[in-house]
Structures are given as structure tokens and as C-alpha cells.
Amino acid sequence: MAQREGNVGEPRAGNQSQVARGGALFTRLLASTMKICLILVLFLNGTSSVSVMLNHPISLPCGHGEKVVWRKVIPINANVAECQNEKCVVNESFRQRFAVMHEKNYTLFLKSAKYNDQGQYVCSRDGIDKHFKLEVVVPINLTAVESENITLPCYADTQSNVRDVTWLHDEQKILHYSTNGGTNPSNGYKDRVLLTEDGFRDGDISLTIMDVQKTDEGLYRCLVHDETAKGYPHAYMLHVKENPINAGGNQTEGNTNEKRIRIGLIFTLLLIIPFFVFLLCCKKTTTPVAESQSTTDSEPIQESDQKQSTRPFYSGGNTHVLQNLGMISHNDNFNNETTDSIETSM
Template identity: 35%
Template structure:
């Protein structure tokens, strides 16, 4: 009996140790409303059971002879996809600890559902990510699960070499409760999730998470390269348009010149006729001879001389 009891205790210790090895102390962070994989290669175990153990206890799915099925109550939340157990869209209430039991080997996964604020900045500019905490002894800033800054209220600060001389807290941060992180000369490598935790990473600052987006800046080398490419593409197009405009202008000028010459010829041909019709009195005046006023008066004063025929006829008496 002692031997059996010894082996039972030993086996329990081994299982416990193995379970501890498979337990991930650091939580798996997933953004709210995003899809996330809970367990991978689920069919590798012939018989398996997947459970949610904290803060509630419930069986999510089971696999028997490598055929897996999800419980009805979790059909809207989970699915098997590409041999993985997947959470369709993470909600804030999905945080907690999950387990996979495969042949009495239990694997734990702790999930932290993060609600992150979206912030944007242009390349090479500076940005401050807000975080506040009351009576904090220390603060740790993470970038995509990597620690980039650790600072204590005694003034000691350690920064990651990638972010060294680029990240800092304001003076008197712990006194004011303002543990906001200032990031200088932002680049595309800085894109991602930033988290603020305090008191040996046991508590969260407020706000806790930021999702940083970096936009193009035309003053950056990448922006200058994009401008150069755009210029190289637009120059040929502008030249073609200029040639088309010149061609149309020349053609229009020639057409206008032909029309002008035709109009001039027509006007010269019709001018004499138009002048004679328009001012006939001027032509008559130009052809009239000068008149001697004395001769004209004499002529008008001469009596009309009667003809002989008229005299004879006047002396003849009627019958």
C-alpha cells in the first residue's frame, strides 16, 4: 500500500509539474472585437476537452476519436477553423483562464481582452500616450508584449535599447499621477499595441492600452521617394497634354487665318457697289460741272420767243 501510495503521489507531482510547464504565466492579449486562436492543432489529441475555468466554469467543446464538436451554448462564440479552436470575435467578458485536457495532460491559457484607444501620428513626429494611476510605486510600458520602459518613483528608469533616448515620462510623473509615455521621432516600426501597467505589473493604468497607427509624412525619405515616383509618372502625362494643346492651338490659328483672308477678299470685291448704293448723291456731286451764276441769271431772264407758226395762227380769224 505504501508503494502504491508513493507512486500515486509521484505521478500526481509529475502531472502537476507538467501542467505547470504547459501553463503560460503571461496572459495572451487579444483586442476586443478581433478574432483570436485559443488552442492549436486540436485534432492531434484523439480525445480532448476544452473548458473555461475562470472566472466561470463551463465546457466549450469536446473531441472524440478526433471528431470535435462545440457545445450549443458556445456555437455563436467559438468555431473549429484550420484544426484550431478559434474565438470568432473577442468580447471584454471573454477574459479569463481556459484549459485543454488531452490524455490527462492539461494546458492552461490565460486571456486578457484589451480595449485599446486608436491614436495616429505622422512619421518623425512626437506623440504622448496617456496613462494615469494613483499612488503607483512603479510603471512599466509595453510595446507588443515587449517591455520598453520601466520607471520607479525613486527616479530610476530603464529603457529598452531600441527605444532608448526616445521614450520618457514627464518630470514629477509619480507625484502628479501622470505616467504618460512620450515617444520621439515616431517611425513605422513603432506601430502596434502599447500597454501601461503599474505596481509590479499587477494593476492597469488608465487608460490602459493604445493602438498606435503611423501615417505617411512627405518630409520623410519614404515620402520623398513617393513624391519622386509620382513626379516621374506625371511628367510624361503633362508633356502629352502640352503637345495636344499646342497642336490644337496651331490648328485653330490656321483656321482663323483662312477665315480672315476669305472675309477680307469678299469685302474688297463688294466695296464699290456698296458705296454707290449707300451714297449715290456723292457720285453725282463729283461728276457735276461748275455753273456760272451770271449766265444762269441771264438765261432765266430771257423772254420766250414765239415761233412764226404761232403768230400766224393767232392772226387767223375763226370762221
């Protein structure tokens, strides 16, 4: 009997296991169905797709209403913020990086987007819903040299129903390719952007930018199938640096201008310096002459100056030099007396 009871119990356990597995499968199917239905509802209501780079800010505008509620519905269902009578309260789990301001149409502000912030957001105001699909982009950084070419690699499965490729630059469509219409670059990119030749057949939808300019900096994204699917890699952040040749040319031009300025200054100094030297020489030459003339005309000769003068005189056959005028007068008297005494004796 015990053996029979055991035999009977084994099928019961197996049935319970099968029921549990069936319940889990049903739950998964139900969840998937709900998500599909929700996506369809969002699609029918009109959903705005918004992209933001990782760690960058983003804002989702809503509109005025007496009561405004922000919710995140995919991949989770949670209230982000509620506003009533111009007072907004942000849920604690979103408070660190989210904010809502009634002064700006109850816009939802995200200070620094993280990867888990992507998903579906709904703003409900007075019975009107507004849907947003937020995508957080993690781009690959690339650096290009100005005036040169660069290729942004991207790949996608183009074997099935994919018939087109779109490249975006900062949300602006710069190139659209379709198997029916060929390649259509946007204004400003004509003859500057192209896809890999015959690459679409092999799944290579890489973008080549020719003659890179400073304005080409920014976010580039690769999309296929009417922009509903992503290529891989999906996004690039392009940085453009100055071409060393152009920089060298500018530097050479700057050096040439400096040399011209220096040569001009030197030439000016060479003209000015001789002129000042000439003026100084003329001043030194004219000053002593003027002083000597003024001294001769206005000041009499002093007696001490007369005594210091010397001149020759003749006495018989010898020449004597007198040191001063006083000696000259004394010798004249002596000669006269000698002549008188000689005449008397005769």
C-alpha cells in the same frame, strides 16, 4: 394571550431575517474563497496570459491527446468543447464564434473576440491541464504624424506598493521603469521613449514617443506592479500617417524628374524635326532636274511644239514676228518671187 403570542412572534421573524442575511453573506464568502483558491491553483499550475483586441481573432493552443476538453472557469464555469477520436463538438452557446481543430493540436480558435469572452480557459488532455488568461482589450485610437512626437496618457495609483511601470508594444516590452533601477528602454527605442518627468510621484506614467516612425504603429498597453495591474487608460491603438512635408518633398522630386524627361523629349524633337525638313527640301529640289534631263535626252521635239514657237525676222527695215515656221517658209517664197519680177522688168 394574543398579545403575548404576537410579542413572541416578532423576535422569531427577526431571527429568521438575521439567519437569511447570514446565509447570504456566507454564500458570498464561500464563492469569493472558491475564486481565490481557483486563482491560486491556476497560478501554481502556470497560466499563460493572452491579450486580444476587441473584434479580432485569437487562438489558444492545447496539444494532442485521446480526449481533449476545453472549459471556461472564470468568471463562469462552462464546457466550451469536447474532442474524442479526432472529432470535436463545440457547445451550442459557444458555437457561433468558437472552433476546435484536431489537425492543429486541438487549438481553440476565437473568430471575433467580444468583451465577455475574457476570462480563464483550461484545456484538459490525458490528465494534463493547460491554463490561459484571456484579456479582451478595448484600445483608444490615436494618430501620429511621422517624424513628430506623441504622448500616450496613462495614470495609476503609485502611492502604495507600486514600484514599477511597464509599457508594451504588441506584447513586446519597450520600456520598464522602477524606483530602484530607473528607466530602461528596449533595443530600438533607446533615446526615443520616456516617461513624464517626475510623473511617477504624481501617478502620471504617460509615455512619450519621439521621432515617430511607421514601425511604431500597433497596440500599446500600460501596466504597473510587475504587470499585474493596469494603468488608466490601459491601451492605445497607434496609427502613423505620412508627414506632409516629406510627402511634398517626394512630390517635388517626382515633378522635377518629369520636367527633366519633358525637356529631354523637346530637345530631341528640336534636333530631329529640322533634319527631316532638310531631307524633304533636298528631295523636292533634285527631282525636277532629273526629270527634265531624262525628257531632253530621250524624247524628240514634236511638230506641234515647233508650230507653237515664235521668233523675230527682218524684212527691209521692219521686224516681224512669225507665229509658226509654216508662215516663215511662205513669206520667204513670196519675197523671192517679188525679187525675180523686179529684175525682169528692169
